[in-house]
Amino acid sequence: METEEKFLNRAKAVLDEAEKNLDASAVVRLRAARRKAIEEGSRSLAKLKPRWLLPVGGMAAAGIVLTVAGLLWFSAPNGQLLQAGVGDIELLAGKETPDFFVELEFYEWLEHQANAG
Amino acid sequence: MRLLGPAVNKYLEEFPLESLPALDRFLGLVERRAFLMARLATGNADDAHDIVQEAMLTLVRSYANRGEQEWGPLFHTILQSRITDWHRREKVRNRFRVWFGKHADEDEDDPLQNIADGRSPNPLGQLQDKQAMAALESAIHKLPARQQQAFLLRVWEGLDVAQTASAMKCSEGSVKTHYSRAVHALREKLEEHW
Numbered sequence: 001m002e003t004e005e006k007f008l009n010r011a012k013a014v015l016d017e018a019e020k021n022l023d024a025s026a027v028v029r030l031r032a033a034r035r036k037a038i039e040e041g042s043r044s045l046a047k048l049k050p051r052w053l054l055p056v057g058g059m060a061a062a063g064i065v066l067t068v069a070g071l072l073w074f075s076a077p078n079g080q081l082l083q084a085g086v087g088d089i090e091l092l093a094g095k096e097t098p099d100f101f102v103e104l105e106f107y108e109w110l111e112h113q114a115n116a117g
Numbered sequence: 118m119r120l121l122g123p124a125v126n127k128y129l130e131e132f133p134l135e136s137l138p139a140l141d142r143f144l145g146l147v148e149r150r151a152f153l154m155a156r157l158a159t160g161n162a163d164d165a166h167d168i169v170q171e172a173m174l175t176l177v178r179s180y181a182n183r184g185e186q187e188w189g190p191l192f193h194t195i196l197q198s199r200i201t202d203w204h205r206r207e208k209v210r211n212r213f214r215v216w217f218g219k220h221a222d223e224d225e226d227d228p229l230q231n232i233a234d235g236r237s238p239n240p241l242g243q244l245q246d247k248q249a250m251a252a253l254e255s256a257i258h259k260l261p262a263r264q265q266q267a268f269l270l271r272v273w274e275g276l277d278v279a280q281t282a283s284a285m286k287c288s289e290g291s292v293k294t295h296y297s298r299a300v301h302a303l304r305e306k307l308e309e310h311w
Contacts, residue, residue, distance in 0.1 A: 007304050008272050010311055011253060015273050018250045019149045026162065030148040033170040038141050041177030 136181050143188050144173055151196050154269050157257045158200045159207075168203060172196040193274065193284040197266055204262045249311065256306040260299055263287070267295035268303065 100107075148169060155165035172195045180191050257265055263285065270281045271292075281296075282289045 003308075004300065004304070007308060007311070008300070010249075011303070011307075012272055014246070014249045014253050015153065015269075017246050018254075019153055021246070022149050022153070026152060026166075027149070029166050030152055030169065031145075033166065033173055034141065034144045034148055037144065037170070037173035037177045038137055040174060041140065041181055042137055044178055 136185075137177075139185055140177055140181055140188070143185065143192075144176070147189070147192060148173070150273070151192070154196065154273075155200060155203075157254055157269065158262060158265055159203055160258045164203060168196070168199045172199050175199075190280065190283065193270065193276070193280075194286070197270075197284050198286070200266065201262065252307055252311075253303075256303050259306075260302060261295075263291070263295045264299035264302070267292050268299035271296050 151169045151172065152165050155168040156162055159165050159168070172192060175195045176188065176192050180188065183191065257268065260268070266285050267281060270276045270284055271278075276284065278289045278292050278296075281292045285292060285295075
């Protein structure tokens with residue numbers, strides 16, 4: 001057992017010595033490899049899309065949509081946009097011909113006259 | 118940093134740019150040993166450089182955000198995986214060499230050519246160091262890959278059985294077996310010369 005420990009200590013010492021006295025060309029290549037790894041690492045980190053930008057971007061887009069919708073809504077007097085939309089639907093869905101709607105004012109006047117008479 | 122808000126702080130915690138100088142220092146401390154381990158495994162300085170380069174890149178790309186105390190075990194695991202990959206590729210290459218009528222070892226560098234350049238002022242000591250390393254390098258290189266790994270991680274890196282098993286991705290029992298066989302084989306080859 002003692003001799004095994006002695007052998008292992010000797011092996012470790014030899015390896016330590018080899019590490020310490022590594023030839024210059026190997027040391028230079030290792031340094032270059034390290035620099036390359038670190039540079040590539042910084043590039044990868046810089047390329048990473050910050051995840052916190054995703055919710056921020058989403059919220060900004062939603063804000064723009066809401067702002068545009070609000071501007072359209074409030075620029076029309078008395079919610080005319082919605083009313084006009086409902087009116088259009090009635091026109092399109094009804095059985096009356098377009099001429100009926102054109103002369104609607106005349107029919108209203110006619111009805112008024114009949115009631116007055 | 119507090120002014121940037123919790124989301125930004127969380128991002129910087131996950132990907133700390135300031136970890137790169139620390140990683141640089143860490144790699145500077147382990148690179149020589151890693152290179153020698155790879156060279157002992159491959160018997161070839163160029164392949165050893167490639168292995169170390171890949172291990173460094175993997176650590177920086179994938180684990181820069183981990184704590185500094187985790188880098189050591191992670192780097193060992195990556196390095197040993199790369200060495201194992203190299204052995205697998207080499208096995209396939211050797212098969213091709215055999216098919217094309219070349220001897221498997223014909224192209225391999227002589228490990229003696231890769232001896233460390235001793236800088237001891239004492240020429241006799243320098244020669245003895247060189248000879249001792251050459252003998253050890255040659256003997257380790259002849260060991261099966263798993264025995265090499267177990268021996269170097271246990272003896273040189275000073276990892277315990279559990280840490281070695283984690284780095285080698287095998288059971289503790291396997292580590293004990295590989296290590297015991299490695300020590301036995303190396304003692305048989307080297308003890309009479311040392």
